[in-house]
Amino acid sequence: MNLLEQQLIGALGKQKVLLSAAERQTYAFDAISFGVAPLAVVLPKTTEDVRLAVKIARVSKVPIVGRGAASGLSGGVTPSEPSLVISFTRMNGLEILADQREANTQPGVITARISDEARPHGLFYPPDPASLKTSTIGGNLGENAGGPMCLKYGVTGDYVRSLQFVDHDGEIHDLQRDAYDLAGLLIGSEGTLGLITRASLGLIPVPQHTRTLMAHFEEVGQAAEAVSAAIVSGAVPSKLEFMDRACTNAVEDYLGLGLPRAAEAVLLIDTDGHNLDLVEAELELVAQACLAAGGQIKRATTPAESAALWQARRSVSPSLGRIKPQRMNEDIVVPRSQLATVVRKIRELGEQSGLPLVQFGHIGDGNLHPNILYNPREDSAEKVHELAHQIALVALEHGGVLSGEHGIGSMKRDFMTDAVDPTTLEALWDVKKALDPRLCLNPNKVLPELCEVEDDF
Amino acid sequence: MNHQIPVFEIGPQGEVMAMAIDSCVHCGFCLPACPTYVLLRDEMDSPRGRIVLMKQVLEGELELEDAAPHLDRCLGCQACVTACPSGVPYGELISSFRGWSEPKRKRSVSDKARRAALLKVLSKPKILRASAQVGRLAKPLAPLLPRVLRAPLSVLPNKLGKASKKQLSNPLSPIKGKVALLTGCAQQAFSPQIHQATRRVLEKNGFELVIPEGQQCCGAAALHTGAREEALQLVKANLEAFKPSEYAAILSNAAGCGAGLKEYPVIVHGQEEEEKAKAMAAKVQDISEFLVSLLQKGELAPFPAAQRPLKIAYQDACHLAHAQKVKAQPRQLLSAIPNVELVDIAEADLCCGSAGTYNIEQPILADLLGQRKVSHLLENAPDLIVSGNIGCSLQLQNHLAKQKNRTPLLHTIEVLDLAYQGKLGEGKP
Numbered sequence: 001m002n003l004l005e006q007q008l009i010g011a012l013g014k015q016k017v018l019l020s021a022a023e024r025q026t027y028a029f030d031a032i033s034f035g036v037a038p039l040a041v042v043l044p045k046t047t048e049d050v051r052l053a054v055k056i057a058r059v060s061k062v063p064i065v066g067r068g069a070a071s072g073l074s075g076g077v078t079p080s081e082p083s084l085v086i087s088f089t090r091m092n093g094l095e096i097l098a099d100q101r102e103a104n105t106q107p108g109v110i111t112a113r114i115s116d117e118a119r120p121h122g123l124f125y126p127p128d129p130a131s132l133k134t135s136t137i138g139g140n141l142g143e144n145a146g147g148p149m150c151l152k153y154g155v156t157g158d159y160v161r162s163l164q165f166v167d168h169d170g171e172i173h174d175l176q177r178d179a180y181d182l183a184g185l186l187i188g189s190e191g192t193l194g195l196i197t198r199a200s201l202g203l204i205p206v207p208q209h210t211r212t213l214m215a216h217f218e219e220v221g222q223a224a225e226a227v228s229a230a231i232v233s234g235a236v237p238s239k240l241e242f243m244d245r246a247c248t249n250a251v252e253d254y255l256g257l258g259l260p261r262a263a264e265a266v267l268l269i270d271t272d273g274h275n276l277d278l279v280e281a282e283l284e285l286v287a288q289a290c291l292a293a294g295g296q297i298k299r300a301t302t303p304a305e306s307a308a309l310w311q312a313r314r315s316v317s318p319s320l321g322r323i324k325p326q327r328m329n330e331d332i333v334v335p336r337s338q339l340a341t342v343v344r345k346i347r348e349l350g351e352q353s354g355l356p357l358v359q360f361g362h363i364g365d366g367n368l369h370p371n372i373l374y375n376p377r378e379d380s381a382e383k384v385h386e387l388a389h390q391i392a393l394v395a396l397e398h399g400g401v402l403s404g405e406h407g408i409g410s411m412k413r414d415f416m417t418d419a420v421d422p423t424t425l426e427a428l429w430d431v432k433k434a435l436d437p438r439l440c441l442n443p444n445k446v447l448p449e450l451c452e453v454e455d456d457f
Numbered sequence: 458m459n460h461q462i463p464v465f466e467i468g469p470q471g472e473v474m475a476m477a478i479d480s481c482v483h484c485g486f487c488l489p490a491c492p493t494y495v496l497l498r499d500e501m502d503s504p505r506g507r508i509v510l511m512k513q514v515l516e517g518e519l520e521l522e523d524a525a526p527h528l529d530r531c532l533g534c535q536a537c538v539t540a541c542p543s544g545v546p547y548g549e550l551i552s553s554f555r556g557w558s559e560p561k562r563k564r565s566v567s568d569k570a571r572r573a574a575l576l577k578v579l580s581k582p583k584i585l586r587a588s589a590q591v592g593r594l595a596k597p598l599a600p601l602l603p604r605v606l607r608a609p610l611s612v613l614p615n616k617l618g619k620a621s622k623k624q625l626s627n628p629l630s631p632i633k634g635k636v637a638l639l640t641g642c643a644q645q646a647f648s649p650q651i652h653q654a655t656r657r658v659l660e661k662n663g664f665e666l667v668i669p670e671g672q673q674c675c676g677a678a679a680l681h682t683g684a685r686e687e688a689l690q691l692v693k694a695n696l697e698a699f700k701p702s703e704y705a706a707i708l709s710n711a712a713g714c715g716a717g718l719k720e721y722p723v724i725v726h727g728q729e730e731e732e733k734a735k736a737m738a739a740k741v742q743d744i745s746e747f748l749v750s751l752l753q754k755g756e757l758a759p760f761p762a763a764q765r766p767l768k769i770a771y772q773d774a775c776h777l778a779h780a781q782k783v784k785a786q787p788r789q790l791l792s793a794i795p796n797v798e799l800v801d802i803a804e805a806d807l808c809c810g811s812a813g814t815y816n817i818e819q820p821i822l823a824d825l826l827g828q829r830k831v832s833h834l835l836e837n838a839p840d841l842i843v844s845g846n847i848g849c850s851l852q853l854q855n856h857l858a859k860q861k862n863r864t865p866l867l868h869t870i871e872v873l874d875l876a877y878q879g880k881l882g883e884g885k886p
Contacts, residue, residue, distance in 0.1 A: 022523040026506035031484045071485040089498040134485045254542050321482035321543035376459050
């Protein structure tokens, strides 16, 4: 046993440390890519365990990668080099403080559990990534995750009232949301600035009424036009989601709900609130916008029907494996006014490349997930990467950004130089170096290579 | 999942495994569905982790013995299959892998002997019943015995069902057709009254129940513990015994056996029996599927009302709900009885820990799951607990007894039978 292994076992005990080859191999991947197997995996129960693990990694000069359920889609938790993985899945304490409308949570709590436990108090936690039944809140904080509900209710970071994190040195910090908003910096930093060990999250009352509408279109751009028009008309849907024909068919193969397989684009829309008249009036505005853009509409008549449609939407991403085994997943955000143009352009790029390309996403706030589907045995990696790059450029040309909610991770890191100007990039590096001077926290993620670093590793 | 498995070296079962691994996109949607992940919260004890482990062992990148503890902890409940949006046939993968890897396992002589003996006893109803009689008497001694002997004892029911002397096949008025029944092993040994109830319900609806001669254990227990050769012998015997063309359906009233029969085409994939297996599997139905097909055609004899309002907690057997996708049918049938109310169960998709020989091989995890399931089942204070699988029933009975709870537990078909007799809810059901 080497020093790292000895110290970890000595400080944390055998139950919390994984060292065998089999155990380590299963911590090399996330939901989109494979990295290298870690040197060791720690499964902490407390913040103190995390502190000890970080101190020990520091002695052995080993990089540290924090990990939740590894349901991420950007290679954020795949170790880029032999590292210590700290997996938070057993830190799953959760306390609902109903009178304060607050959830006190450890990072390993599964996202969906927060709302499950808050609902008996008439409260819920809105940010709802598609993986919410698997993903941990720590991962959501690291990625500043969003989901369909974020159009109306905001993303993960909007709900954070306080945070605790362990820094690169193994020191524990408790943060509120006041100046300087260091908590805000930690949120969405993908484990590159510190390890979040606790969070207080705001909860809001469950809307009394929800209505669901499905619209489908003969052309992808029509759907995008309907979305812009609906929002201009004053509707604020709680969810406004889009999937193209290939997505609809993949998910229909899985669930068999009777979705319109022939439609080129499907929109799923929820409106919600405490006043039923308003909720229905808002839905009507959306319905009119869809009809005016040439779509056909269908209202869900029961809560079960509505739940099934939303299960369908959540299943899109993983269902794509039915078409080709691998995918390159994008997470662009563009201004709503540019949606129709961008969706059409991306579609054309896909057709030109000959690779299957599908699109879906939180179209209500301009967040699209174009996915390039490929088989590594048949399709060239360069071609896939090149198409992904072109898609990223389309987004940037139309005033967009690279990542809405999945993070940059390792997969979109190369495109950061297109998205961020050199001066800003330097400022980001300064932040990184201030909080992680040894560059030991989740190395080779988010920020593209910078040449000279004072490396006292 | 991209892999370099030498499929041709492994043969037809290699194809089955490689295809399953290919289709996994490692999204992790299976994690919260997996009982061992729910309990242990580590990746190597999740379906996604196990797929990676199997892949690496098959590729020669990882030692089998290194991966084995985590693969052995898999219950084979297939809850992950229900949760999987990519359609990964995980059940086929783990069964095939266990068959492929078992001969390569380094097991002690005593472990090998214990496993072989267990399979032998399990697949022979008469020996099983006799052993159960003896074991039942030995139960009070359990605390004095080493764990290896304690686990099998704890699985045994405190009370054995009565074996009726009456012939099973005794048609009253066969009008609509003939159906065949796989009698299975554990159920025949522990609860033969379930078959009697099955016969009565079928006859009430105009079907003759035939017990084809020469039928054997379905082979599922052998297959799922990796004893592929033993499983193959049993499968082939059953392919001879059951002639699909002669029956309206081939029925099972035990979830595990029904799932086993439906798996035959995969077990003999690439062998001469494959077509025969497909023909047979196409006719296999769980008793509840068959009865619901009658219900939907309006051909099921209506049930008289239960004697008093009854709250029923229905427990999904994994090999019905996940392996066979039979979730709605038992509920439809029970709901068709006037005066019966079904109550919702928390974590209904989570295994009770029985899982074939799991409660013998992994007693600690099995116990945790059993306690958890029984607590959920009792949450709404039901009058009756219902399950469609003998393994689950034994596990639940044991954990009900541990919690000193006397809620009665019946098989779905026993409830239907009692309802037809007008006796459901009479005193204590």
